[in-house]
Amino acid sequence: MTDREYLAEAREWLEHIKNLTGWTAVDSEKFLQRMKTLEWLIEQAEEAEKYEDIGIRHERLKNEYLELQRKATEFIEKLNAKVEHYEKALYALYKMxxxxxxxxxxxxxxxxxxxxxxxxxxxxxxxxxxxxxxxxxx
Structure with a gap:
């Protein structure tokens, strides 16, 4: 199972536990605390999932940025070569x-x-x- 599948199953189990024990253990403080702990744990897993998605998007954007930077550098190098070429030609014309x-x-x-x-x-x-x-x- 993937992490997402485990998280979905944990949500289902929490709801199932609430349905099974809701009428017998509602007054039990310890039971309520454990339910809150399970809910908190699921919330933390959901937050971690969001950050994982953000990390994946960040990595993709970083790679796109690096590729654009590489292309821009290559383009600038070609332009500089042309500038040098034309500068030499102009100086030669000046001489001639x-x-x-x-x-x-x-x-x-x-x-x-x-x-x-x-x-x-x-x-x-x-x-x-x-x-x-x-x-x-x-």
Missing amino acids: ADDSEADLMIDVLVDTLKGYGFEKHFEEMYREGKQRFMEAGW
Whole structure:
């Protein structure tokens, strides 16, 4: 039998005892004390059962949290690798900027490396550059 089955049987026995002895031993103080003790024992078992259920739920939630934490860490590591990749590419472009458009390229690269992102006047150049890149078949 499982603990839950034993607890259910204990409840049944308590009710059975109450039914059998209720009319003969109601006045007996010792009998009433023993009945209260049995009731208390069953209540304690019910409380323990609740805490066991809570413990199971806690363990499940903890495992889900650890899995989410692992996935988040993995995702952040991938993002950091991409950031490093693009940072290297930007520094390489900075180094290779030719004299004809060097000032503009340097402005874009410096703003990007500093984390400022593209200003409005760079967005059109970004789209044109991307289109040329795609047309070139890269």
